[in-house]
Amino acid sequence: MRGYVKVFVFLVVIMATVLSGCKTQPTEQAKPAVGGKLTVLCTPQEDWCVALTQKFQADTGIETNYVRLSSGESVARLRAGKDNPEFDVWFGGPADGYMVAKNEGLLEPYVSPNAAVIPDALKDKDGYWTGIYVGALGFCSNKKVLDSLGLPVPTSWQDLLDPKYKGQIAMAHPATSGTAFTAFWTVVTLNNYDIDAAFTYYKSLHNNILQYTKTGSAPGPMAGRGEIATAIIFSHDCVKYQEEGMTDLVISFPKEGTGYEIGGVGIVKGAKNPDAAKLWIDYVLTAKTQELAATVKSFQLPTNPDAKVPEKSVKLADVKLVDYNFTKSAEAKKGITERFDAEIAPAPKE
Amino acid sequence: MQSLSLNRSLREYRRLASDWTLLLGLVVVVVFLAVAIVWPLLKILGVGFSADALALYRKYFSSPVYLRIMWNTVELGLVVGAVGTLLGFLFAYVQVRLDVPLKKFMNLMALLPIISPPFAVATAAIVLFGRGGLITYQLFGIRNNLYGFRGLVLVLSLSLFTVAYLNLKGMMEALDPALDEAATNLGANKWAVFRTVTLPMLIPGIAGSFLLLFVEAIADLANPLVLGGDFTVLASRVYIAISGEYDTLAGAVLSLILLVPSLTVYLVQRYWVSRKSFISVTGKPSGRHQSIRNPLVRWGLFAVVMLISLLILMLYGTVVVGAFTKLFGINFDFTLANFEFVIMGLGSQAMGDTSAMSAISTPIAGLLGMVIAWLVVRKSFAGRAVLDFVAMLGIAVPGTVLGIGYLLAFNAPLKIGNNVLLPALAGGTALAGGWIAIILAYVVRSVPAGLRAGVASLQQIDPAIEEASISLGADSSVTFRKITLPLIRPAFFTGLVYSFARAMTSLSAVIFLATPEAKIMTAQILNEVDAGRFGNAFAYCVILIGLVLAVIGLLYVVVGTSNGVERDLGRAR
Structure with a gap:
């Protein structure tokens, strides 16, 4: 019988640890704290997603989480969660996907003050998405x-x-x-x-x-x-x-x-944390943030003209497009x- | 006549109802099975037989491409079933019947796949035996194409044969050596004994293993996705339909098509193979098996099994070495960067989430398995067989199909009018971040193992012991707790170990249920493997194997006794 008391205690301890772990997440989500939390749907290489979300979290104090999905999968997921979106902002992946999402009413327009420096050809005229790399x-x-x-x-x-x-x-x-x-x-x-x-x-x-x-x-x-x-x-x-x-x-x-490709960024329609999402867009359009990509060996060309172009990058001028x-x-x-x-x-x- | 039997079943239920703990147990089990298995399957049937779906069936069954895919699926199942069973048989035979060195090592190698994540073997096989493989190309200069049917058979057989091994080993150990001796005394030589006595006795085990492997192989979505080449199977089509287009209709239709062979095979196994059983175990077999003496057979078999064991060791060794290597096959410098990436990145959340969800599901699955086993074996009430059957569906239904069912059933709240009967359990905005659906899926997939182990061990315990307890005034719950549970403790333990390992390593059933709040390690590993970051994938695998081993160790210490665990595991499957 003593064995069973031990088993019981063991299971209770496990359950308790686990429950305390998972309880924090839903309750925090319920709090409408301004800038408390952000869930990013991230399409570029995983290490860039990691570096960027961690830097953003460190700089803004917003708890930032991400899921990495490819472009087609991302649109499919956004479509599936249309009525009750699980993501706040979508980052990266070719603009075609953003145009599809825009046409299907899955994105929320937002013209960031930082988007002014981005060339017109590299952003949506209605502000549904803004280019972050090419x-x-x-x-x-x-x-x-x-x-x-x-x-x-x-x-x-x-x-x-x-x-x-x-x-x-x-x-x-x-x-x-x-x-x-x-x-x-x-x-x-x-x-x-x-x-x-x-x-x-x-x-x-x-x-x-x-x-x-x-x-x-x-x-x-x-x-x-x-x-x-x-x-x-x-x-x-x-x-x-x-x-x-x-x-x-x-x-x-x-x-x-x-x-x-023009890699885009855009706010998900009905995002639970729209303010944090806007802040994210402002953040990723700055020259400083765009220069972060090269540190994790992502050599896309930045869209911000002030950002330093990595030496290793393939220059578009050298390629017939x-x-x-x-x-x-x-x-x-x-x-x-x-x-x-x-x-x-x-x-x-x- | 009918009213008589109706009366009897009414009486049985009244008797059940008079014992409230029993009733409570029954209600919990029935509600669980209804919500976690029956409802999702009904949802798939509903979508799969809708008017829109019929057009899809017409399309699939008239398209040579899809007919080819269906045949591919069945072909893969048949070949993996055969190869895996043969491997299991060889390992078990050497273990039970041969007196050769290094048996412990071979046993360990045969058990390893049970605790390993789904991609460990596939990824290691690519870097060792692929076109640029360390052994095939860099050593022998052969550009060996692993993508496609051959590679899948190799990888799936090596990942799944443990089931057959445990099954057949348990059976061989239970065979009474007296039968062999009798045959020998009657003048039969060893080969004749093997052919006419041993083999026929093992037929149910062989058939059972074959069928289980068949179901597992056709349900696998991950390996065909990364190693399929131009060999497409239904499960990976389901994945593309959902992840690429979120086309739940196509997902449900393909799932139903996939369900047909799995359920057929399960029913055949359950109602036909089990009836062919020759064995009636009455306690421990007496005496010891005579070892095979013929040096050709003995050392021949030893060599074959040893070679395969070394292959497995090499594959898992590659996983471990690869986890600490910069670019396995290209740059062998030592590095901790893979672990750093996995732990500092979102790996740590996936590890935490997956371990926690597995840990929650483990005791639930263990207890449910034992309670259902007890109800099925010890209590008599109408619908007992149905209860057993439905609980076993958790393993008979391919994980991919179950996952689609969960997606359809739990992604939106269940409403009657404006009243929410059940909030959304799956998806990013679900209750508790989608944890509940994943835990349910883990439990459903794990209950059958505990259930079978429980049934097997309860059938060997004389009900008189429990009846004595009842006579002495204890009610059902006290009897279950104080008498039954201690007696079936090894089976309970088996159920726990197996549940945890299975939850941690499962992918097909939960891949569609992962959310930002509930990250799943195996899904992360799929990402890493697909993206070609093998170092990270290896690091994940090493951590996952470590976590499973640590928890099994902990369970050994707390729940104790490894006695009969392996045997029960064998029966469980």
Whole structure:
């Protein structure tokens, strides 16, 4: 019997510790304390999310929590929580996703005083989202693997269709990842907005794809480890992996032209902590905050003209960019991702 | 005739009702099962058979791509079931029937997967045996493609075969050696004995293991997501439908399709295989098994099992080494950065949340399992079999399906008119930050293990002991507490250990339920693996394994006796 008293005490102690732990969260949430709390939906690389939320919390005293989700997943989550949102602010990820969210009424407009310095091309005219970084899409290849396959570094979208690449290319799934959608829309743009032509291209490319990942940047480390020859990812992510020690990686760009992203930030409609959310936006638009990215090896180009451009960053002037129309892409996004998911991603390879 | 049986069941209920603790126990169990299993499943059925859904079925069943995906799912289940059962059988046979060195080591390697998170093996396999793998490429220069069917079979078999091992080991130990001796005395050689006596006796165990592995393999959403390549299965389609589009309709329809093979297999196992059982255990078997002497068989089997054990050791060794390595396979410098990232980042919240939710669910699942076992074995009332069946659904329904059911059932408050009957339990704005739904899911997934262990051990205890207690004036609750519980203590302990390990390592059932307030470690590990930050993923795995081991150790100390734990675990599954 004494054994059972011990068990009971043990369980009670565990339950008590645990309950005391979880009780603090809901009660604090219930308090409408000004600037007490902030929940960020964070789309860039995880280490940037960590660095930024911790710095923000330290500087403002606002208890800041985040969940990292890819762009497509983020919109899906915001849609799911439309009536009772769990997030206050969405940070990072291509503007296409923000345009979709804006069109679906998932965002709240806010023009930060700090947004004045941001060029007009890099923010929504109605203030639903503001650009925080820019980066170009590229090919991130493992030189050693390319050599062993007898392939040159790819410099064109057509290069990737070479049968020698069979099972040697990876990209993310456009339904979950904004990176992959940017890649898709780039090909649409190159074909004069002919979506069917882009599908034809990705159907052929499908034969060379090893795996569609969940997160946009994920193919980068696959290339870095020699699992594949080429990853279709944002070039700044490739720089990050090079800097982190994946030294076989080389960056190249398609000569036809490549897409780019404007990473956005916006307030979630019906946010529980709107004041903290506004403060967050003011905060991330400052030059000082944007310079933080490079400290965690995120080499996107800052949108604030006063922020120092990291030496390692890929300069847009060196790359041929397509005329990426974020309004058009947002309108077509849902149809494209659904069609991609139905027709391409699960299809067997030839 | 009918009125007679109706009368009898009415009488039974009246007898139950006269004992209020018993009644309370029954009510708690029924309410729990109704809310946590039946309601979510009904929700899936409701959505899955709506008018919109029918069009989707038509689409899926007429599309060669989706038919292929369904076949892939079944094929994966069949092959993993077969390979995993074979592995379990080999390990168990060596353990029980061979007199060879290093058996303790092999036993440990076979048990390791039970406490390990779902991606440990997959990630380690990629860095060791993938195209850029340390062994395949850097040692032998082979660019081995691990993505796809082969890789999934390797990873899933090695992660899941523990179930088969424990099951078959328990069964082999329980076989009476007298049978073998009798056969030998009648002139049969060892091979004939194995073929005509041992193997037929093990058929239920082999079939049972195969079926359990089948269900686990087709329910797995995580490994196909990171290692599937162009081999797509239903579970990962469910994940993309929900996370990419939040398309609950497609999620529910795919879940229902996934539910069909799982439930079929479960029913077959329950009502057909168990009936084929030859074994009737009456106490401990007498005598000792004769070891196999044939050196070819003995050392051949030893070599095979030893090789696989070393493979497992290598895979988990990679997890540990990788956790302290900058970039495994590229830069082997020692670093603590992975741990720093995991602990300083949001890892610590995920660790805290997951451990706390697991710790809360563990005693609940343990107690519920024992109470249901006791009700099922000791009490007679109509609906007893239904109770057992519904409780066991927690394991027969794939985790992914359960997760979708929870999403549909608990994401919005349940209202009748304007009155809130049940507030939202899942999602970011739910009651208690979404903790309740996750804890419920953990409990549901863990109850079957404790239940089976409890049933097995109660059936071996003479009810006369409990009846004596009742005769002496104790009521049901005192009897349960003072007589029954101490007698089934090893089973209870097994239930606790298993519940905790299972909760900490589960992913499919809870991945859709994670919120900013309730972060789940395995979901974080999925993020790290998917994003290719293997060092962080390894660090997470090491911490998770450490936490599970620490709690099991603590439970050993407090609840005591490791006696029969392994055996019961085997039965539990």
